[in-house]
Amino acid sequence: MAEQHMTTEQYTAAIEKARALFEDLSYSYAREWKEQDPSRRVIGYLPIYVPREIIHAMGMLPVGIFGAGDRMSIVKGDAFFQSYICHIPRTVIEMALNGNMDHFDGFLFPSICDVIRNLSGIFRLKFPDKFVRYFDLPQNFDRKVGGSFYHREIDRLIEGLKALNGHELTTEELNRSIELYNRNRRLVNELADLRSDFPHKITAVDFYLVLRAGGIMTVEEHNGYLEEILELARAVDAEPEDKIRVVISGAFCEQPPLGLIKTIENAGCYVVEDDMQLGMKWIKTDIPSDTDDPVSALIEAYLDQSEFSSAVYEADKPKGEQLKQQVIDRRADGVLFCAPSFCDPALLDRPLLEQAMDANHIRHFGFQYHENLGQFHVIKEQAGTFADMIKLWE
Amino acid sequence: MLARPEGGDMTVQKENSMLKQKQMLADHFMELSQVRETGKKVVYTFVPGNLTELIYTFDMLPVYPEINALQSGMRKKSRDYIREAEDMGYSEDICSYVKCDVGMMVQGNIGPTGQQLPPPDLLLLSYTGCFVFMKWFENLKHLYPDAEIAMLHIPYQEGGRIEPDHIEYIKEQLRTEVIPKFEKVSGVKFNETKLGEKLDLSAKAEDLLIEIFDSAQNRPSPIDAYFGGVYYIGPIFTAFRGSPECVDYYEELASEVRFRVENKMGPITPDGVLQEENFRLVVEGPPNWTHFRGFWKLFYEMGAVFVGSTYTRVGGVYDDGFRHSSDDPLKSLAEYCLGCYTNRNLPQRIDLIERFITRYHADGFLVNSIKSCNSFSAGQLVMMRELEERLQIPVGFIETDLVDPRYYSYSNIKNRLDSFFQMLEQRQIMKRRMEAVA
Numbered sequence: 001m002a003e004q005h006m007t008t009e010q011y012t013a014a015i016e017k018a019r020a021l022f023e024d025l026s027y028s029y030a031r032e033w034k035e036q037d038p039s040r041r042v043i044g045y046l047p048i049y050v051p052r053e054i055i056h057a058m059g060m061l062p063v064g065i066f067g068a069g070d071r072m073s074i075v076k077g078d079a080f081f082q083s084y085i086c087h088i089p090r091t092v093i094e095m096a097l098n099g100n101m102d103h104f105d106g107f108l109f110p111s112i113c114d115v116i117r118n119l120s121g122i123f124r125l126k127f128p129d130k131f132v133r134y135f136d137l138p139q140n141f142d143r144k145v146g147g148s149f150y151h152r153e154i155d156r157l158i159e160g161l162k163a164l165n166g167h168e169l170t171t172e173e174l175n176r177s178i179e180l181y182n183r184n185r186r187l188v189n190e191l192a193d194l195r196s197d198f199p200h201k202i203t204a205v206d207f208y209l210v211l212r213a214g215g216i217m218t219v220e221e222h223n224g225y226l227e228e229i230l231e232l233a234r235a236v237d238a239e240p241e242d243k244i245r246v247v248i249s250g251a252f253c254e255q256p257p258l259g260l261i262k263t264i265e266n267a268g269c270y271v272v273e274d275d276m277q278l279g280m281k282w283i284k285t286d287i288p289s290d291t292d293d294p295v296s297a298l299i300e301a302y303l304d305q306s307e308f309s310s311a312v313y314e315a316d317k318p319k320g321e322q323l324k325q326q327v328i329d330r331r332a333d334g335v336l337f338c339a340p341s342f343c344d345p346a347l348l349d350r351p352l353l354e355q356a357m358d359a360n361h362i363r364h365f366g367f368q369y370h371e372n373l374g375q376f377h378v379i380k381e382q383a384g385t386f387a388d389m390i391k392l393w394e
Numbered sequence: 395m396l397a398r399p400e401g402g403d404m405t406v407q408k409e410n411s412m413l414k415q416k417q418m419l420a421d422h423f424m425e426l427s428q429v430r431e432t433g434k435k436v437v438y439t440f441v442p443g444n445l446t447e448l449i450y451t452f453d454m455l456p457v458y459p460e461i462n463a464l465q466s467g468m469r470k471k472s473r474d475y476i477r478e479a480e481d482m483g484y485s486e487d488i489c490s491y492v493k494c495d496v497g498m499m500v501q502g503n504i505g506p507t508g509q510q511l512p513p514p515d516l517l518l519l520s521y522t523g524c525f526v527f528m529k530w531f532e533n534l535k536h537l538y539p540d541a542e543i544a545m546l547h548i549p550y551q552e553g554g555r556i557e558p559d560h561i562e563y564i565k566e567q568l569r570t571e572v573i574p575k576f577e578k579v580s581g582v583k584f585n586e587t588k589l590g591e592k593l594d595l596s597a598k599a600e601d602l603l604i605e606i607f608d609s610a611q612n613r614p615s616p617i618d619a620y621f622g623g624v625y626y627i628g629p630i631f632t633a634f635r636g637s638p639e640c641v642d643y644y645e646e647l648a649s650e651v652r653f654r655v656e657n658k659m660g661p662i663t664p665d666g667v668l669q670e671e672n673f674r675l676v677v678e679g680p681p682n683w684t685h686f687r688g689f690w691k692l693f694y695e696m697g698a699v700f701v702g703s704t705y706t707r708v709g710g711v712y713d714d715g716f717r718h719s720s721d722d723p724l725k726s727l728a729e730y731c732l733g734c735y736t737n738r739n740l741p742q743r744i745d746l747i748e749r750f751i752t753r754y755h756a757d758g759f760l761v762n763s764i765k766s767c768n769s770f771s772a773g774q775l776v777m778m779r780e781l782e783e784r785l786q787i788p789v790g791f792i793e794t795d796l797v798d799p800r801y802y803s804y805s806n807i808k809n810r811l812d813s814f815f816q817m818l819e820q821r822q823i824m825k826r827r828m829e830a831v832a
């Protein structure tokens with residue numbers, strides 16, 4: 001009994017560590033990390049995916065920038081974006097203008113949508129002394145065509161980063177980074193499996209915070225942290241509740257506030273899969289970490305092993321089928337389409353995904369949110385009704 | 395197919411070029427309506443990064459869903475189409491062109507001339523400068539599962555210049571993805587010489603187009619580079635570039651413009667030739683189509699003329715010297731796609747607007763921010779501030795939508811424009827006083 005009490009306390013304390021990092025809009029972790037060695041550099045990246053292995057191998061800390069959610073009031077950001085543009089760019093620019101990211105040396109804006117793309121231009125104008133790069137990922141998946149293009153993009157990235165610290169990247173260093181991130185993805189997947197098998201042991205919010213911490217801590221520390229969380233979560237003694245199992249889809253960029261994630265769970269839905277921190281598990285398999293050409297290994301993994309996403313041309317792999325597979329794999333009862341308002345990628349995919357769910361008799365419902373949403377009762381009611389309906393049907 | 399309105403509330407004093415345009419369009423839609431008999435194959439594609447010359451090299455016919463959407467807006471059909479798409483699950487928040495297009499297709503795909511448009515044989519997804527394009531055509535692929543789809547990924551000019559390897563990437567995609575699909579669908583073997591000939595014809599039309607746009611340096615400006623720009627200056631370009639008829643059209647138009655310059659005439663508006671030019675403006679953003687004439691009137695009744703616009707550059711920027719060329723046809727197509735307005739980074743776009751403002755002696759800069767178009771809208775407020783700081787000119791801001799009539803508020807626009815015009819007037823009074831003192 002006492003032992004269990006200890007575990008619960010340890011687990012809570014461990015989660016609190018991730019929560020503190022999440023709450024800290026000054027990115028103090030990165031500041032402190034950087035202060036330890038003058039050669040260190042910090043590179044922020046926007047959702048969804050960048051090859052963090054490269055940044056790490058260059059002796060830099062990749063830091064995920066996911067907006068400030070409901071934790072910051074907007075003073076300047078609204079003067080940059082009209083009301084009908086999603087919320088995340090205004091908290092990102094607000095943080096940047098307020099100096100929260102002054103210790104960042106560079107920013108990467110992956111090709112995900114027009115807002116992120118144009119935000120990269122705003123950063124270029126407003127922060128001319130920083131390394132600012134729109135990082136174009138290929139939409140052609142032929143190794144010779146899209147692969148060659150991506151190779152040159154990565155080469156350019158490496159050159160750009162090198163200008164920041166003079167570091168000459170070696171094969172060994174990149175292989176080592178790949179191995180560390182392989183380990184990271186394996187642990188993340190292990191935790192995702194644990195959550196799916198025993199969703200009462202780790203709440204959706206806790207799971208989310210643990211993954212979010214991966215965009216703040218060094219990968220080395222996050223790997224240790226994940227191991228600790230896995231051990232503690234397994235030992236947590238909690239009783240399963242009568243909840244349905246849902247997959248959340250569409251929240252890959254602007255993040256829902258914690259209150260919203262909690263509301264979904266409290267309304268009777270165990271979240272057994274979600275895309276909120278999609279970048280953490282973007283590559284679905286291990287990437288070879290013992291090759292002579294680790295850049296090509298990264299490229300091939302991107303071309304062949306990327307998770308499906310609204311930001312990627314679907315080519316001949318319909319996303320509806322892939323979402324269906326996720327539902328099957330996670331034994332989910334339904335899908336919650338949960339997308340930020342004004343989010344073109346997520347909202348334009350929604351009708352097709354909904355059709356695919358209908359065709360496969362998978363129940364679903366959808367809603368929109370802002371990262372700073374404060375009222376959840378409507379969503380609570382909808383999610384509750386959805387859960388009740390499913391329980392009734394089963 | 396073009397921005398040129400048919401019916402609706404538009405009646406404009408016709409010049410020869412306009413009549414010619416009308417005929418060219420009618421013929422084009424007639425051809426489209428006859429593909430069952432003629433066996434011609436149809437390509438759906440986008441205006442930015444359009445490969446019109448390549449399409450005609452394979453003897454195929456282009457359809458531009460964006461243009462269908464704007465035509466639906468002008469013909470007051472878009473409200474219904476958008477409602478249809480929203481009933482299918484498309485959010486209120488997304489690009490209204492997509493919804494209008496999807497709604498139109500679901501309701502029978504009746505085009506601007508009242509004839510049914512043929513379904514696509516090929517969906518040419520030229521992914522240039524707007525992320526929505528990709529989603530749009532993924533959706534169309536589901537609506538037309540039998541159509542072949544070719545993706546052409548155009549990398550963004552993130553560093554403010556065209557990278558040589560980006561040209562290679564596009565050429566490779568043309569060789570390995572786009573051209574093979576054209577060959578497969580059309581049954582015609584690719585002929586580079588034929589493409590080159592078309593590109594040379596394009597270059598001729600491009601010279602004339604720039605001559606026409608540059609005529610706005612005159613006072614009064616003989617053209618309106620926004621409303622006129624989308625009504626009769628730009629559209630023919632998209633649909634017919636690379637053809638001798640296109641060159642003829644621009645020769646005709648250029649001679650009309652020269653005539654107006656010689657005779658110090660202003661541009662043609664729906665109420666005749668503008669008699670007095672009070673304000674010269676440069677505008678950023680697409681126009682509103684659902685209230686096109688009323689929207690235009692808000693400007694010409696104040697004597698405001700647009701001497702430059704960015705929207706007329708979405709289908710290609712020729713202002714900095716680029717011309718299509720037969721020297722290396724695929725390279726030429728690649729450079730064209732890379733250079734489209736929305737494929738340029740924000741600082742480049744601001745520089746281009748700055749050039750328009752100075753080159754065309756504009757008194758003010760206006761943003762027409764489109765509710766559902768992130769590609770244009772995200773960053774416009776920054777553009778305004780930058781240009782205001784750099785050039786010390788009045789800047790104005792209005793909001794409308796492309797084809798969703800729910801977002802056109804006459805009174806809001808009017809109020810904002812009144813203050814903008816007042817600002818411009820005061821500036822002019824001050825300028826005159828200073829000149830008098832000097």
Ligand code: SF4
Binds near residue numbers: 087116345346
């Ligand atoms: S929330 Fe959606 S629209 Fe907004 S920046 Fe992210 S992906 Fe783009």
Ligand code: SF4
Binds near residue numbers: 491527768770796
């Ligand atoms: S978002 Fe804008 S540029 Fe893109 S398709 Fe819609 S209207 Fe065109």
